[in-house]
Amino acid sequence: MNYNFKPNTTILVTGSAGFIGFHVTKKLLETNVNIIGLDNLNDYYDVNLKKSRNKILKEFDNYKFYKGDLKDLNFVKKVLDENPSIDKICHLAAQAGVRYSLTHPHTYIQTNIVGFTNLIDEAKNHNIKDFIYASSSSVYGKNEKIPFSVEDNVDKPISLYAASKKANELIAHSYHHLYGMNCTGLRFFTVYGPYGRPDMALFLFTKAILENKPIKVFNHGKMKRDFTYIDDIVSGILASLYKSYPYEIFNLGNHKSIELNYFIELIEKNLGKKAQKQMMDIQPGDVENTFADIKSSQEKLNFDPQTSIEDGIKKFIDWYKNYYKIK
């Protein structure tokens, strides 16, 4: 669906060189929205991938990029001072990843809590009312009720990553209550697709299988994930930016739970090659199953995911082979 943002709408996208930020920014640039992009291009994963996403964005005249860190309050102030035309903020920059949060807890507090607060507080100081931000399906922790509904209690995170995302939802609520900001939190469910993250299963498995290396299969392949294709996530984010509800939390998931074993079979089929599987127990902090209830996203955002896991994995592998020039 195409949204007709008002002429000269300007949106600040944080994490614009990241996986989701890149796709959202590109789509918005194509619809003539002006984008201020911000990213610190950190080396959590291959910086060249971030740079090549950013290079594509820099080809658009309506893209202005700032390299800097959200932890640095003066930098955040400077970006907002220099761009008084910003109408909305789409906050996607974060330290992502559940497993990394076990070994690097402070990074999550600094970027996801301090950085988040720097940004939302400066948004308030600069009278920017519309604030859309990334939360995560990981806030559901060990929720046993399937599918996961935004009505469910999410007070028991099982990783610091999840705790930082839940904290974002709470901070956003307080800014909505105190200052009338329009805050929408989006709980993304395992996003995948072209230009995807090298630390996530689809990328890791594809690379390892092509290089004849073993893959680690956690929970003996019995883990289930609601894998959601990037184009469907972008549609949900654009709808949220367009509608700017006063205060909402939405699930953005494909509404299908796929077993890891089947996911690996699809990768093998597309690569025409078998994986060497190293069966492992579940990792601390990981959840066994995720499955989004998307009733309220369907009603309020017209969210209607279109891409099956079979088509999505094919699109990723076509991109991967083309990008890394693999015959």
Ligand SMILES: NC(=O)c1ccc[n+]([C@@H]2O[C@H](COP(=O)([O-])OP(=O)(O)OC[C@H]3O[C@@H](n4cnc5c(N)ncnc54)[C@H](O)[C@@H]3O)[C@@H](O)[C@H]2O)c1
């Ligand atoms: N990809 C998923 O499956 C998924 C699932 C749930 C939630 N999320 C959330 O969605 C958002 C985007 O995720 P992604 O997959 O695109 O991750 P990503 O790591 O590809 O993108 C995040 C970007 O933010 C930048 N960044 C990190 N810390 C920063 C800081 N302190 N200052 C400035 N820039 C900084 C990084 O350099 C990166 O380019 C994140 O908030 C993530 O937690 C992602």
